[in-house]
Amino acid sequence: MTPTSEHALTLLTAMLRDPSAVVQRMDAEGRFAVDGPRLLAFTVVGAALFGAVVGSYRGGLQVAFAALKMPVLLLLPGLVLLPALRALWALGGGVEVSYRRLAAAALVGSARSAVLAAAMGPILWLLWPMLGYHTAILWFCGVLAVAGAAGLTVVSRLVDGGLHAPVRLAGLALVGALSMQSGWMLRPFVARPNTDVALVRPIEDDVFSSLGTTMESALREDGYRRRRVDR
């Protein structure tokens, strides 16, 4: 094993076991320039793998499209929201976090989410043949929520003990809402079999109303399957 790949594996293990220590190293020990690009590579590769699995529900060109869009989805909150989050924590809770530390946490958090999502990919891949379209979307959202939460905790821990719960929750809600709406705008990730493939769909409604509709459809889909089994 080359030293570079050994360093990358050490970083990968540390990022999963003790992400706060990796953030600390990047912030205080001058490792930002070394670990930053590696963490970005983990994000891109992990998210692309997960995207490919998600796209395989439809197959064909959708595999490539979803693999291309998934890294954007996981990186977008970090790219867009850091100044807003920093301002919210400073104005709402009087907690100053350096931009360097926040950027390090965003890199570690997105890489952690991507690697965990990729690790859960095989579960979705095995489930796909058994799931209807709407149920598949709910599973996809569920896996993404679990992986996203693992990344979000890294950023949230930056202000452990120093911020009132409502301000902290507001910050998390901001990141969560942006991630969900970004996913909605970049859709489709899961596409119906035998439909035309599109990189992105036209903008309509928002993610929250759509999730409600999808949940209703998934319940109907489930009821229909059960009736068929009963017969």
Add this chain to the structure above:
Amino acid sequence: MSAAVALLGVLYTLAGVFFAVRLHGRGHGLPVSGASLLAWPLFVPLLTEGPRPSRGPLADRIEQTFDQLRGALQDPAATVVRADLDLTAVQEALHAMDRRLAFVDGLISDSEATETQARLTAARMETVSAIEGLLKEIHDLRLLVGLLALEGEPEVIRVRWQGLVERLQ
């Protein structure tokens, strides 16, 4: 795709190119420049900090050795000694010695063969040996962490670390 989205995309890419070129100019390698091209808002801190210190000829070995020790110290058994080892300070001291080597290398390559140059070369060799000896010690500490995991004796590591710090001073 609307014109506004296309315009935003072009502006984002241009900003990425600007960041990549500036970071490359500050001595950062291809991985940093490439990463900043893709996700420049996350690499802003590298642009706002001072110029990157030069690296010595043994910088990669120092990084590798400390990364390996840090990896070993991730083991739950090493929790009892983790706080006692100030890895950052020792690593930075080794890098400082290493940077002096780079400075000396520049002087040697620019000068003619004289008695002073021979003395400088000998002193350089001594410093290289000193750094390598310390790196061996640190590598050995990694094995001691393994022993700690099996035998649960943290004092050996503390004593060895103290000896290493004293040698460095």
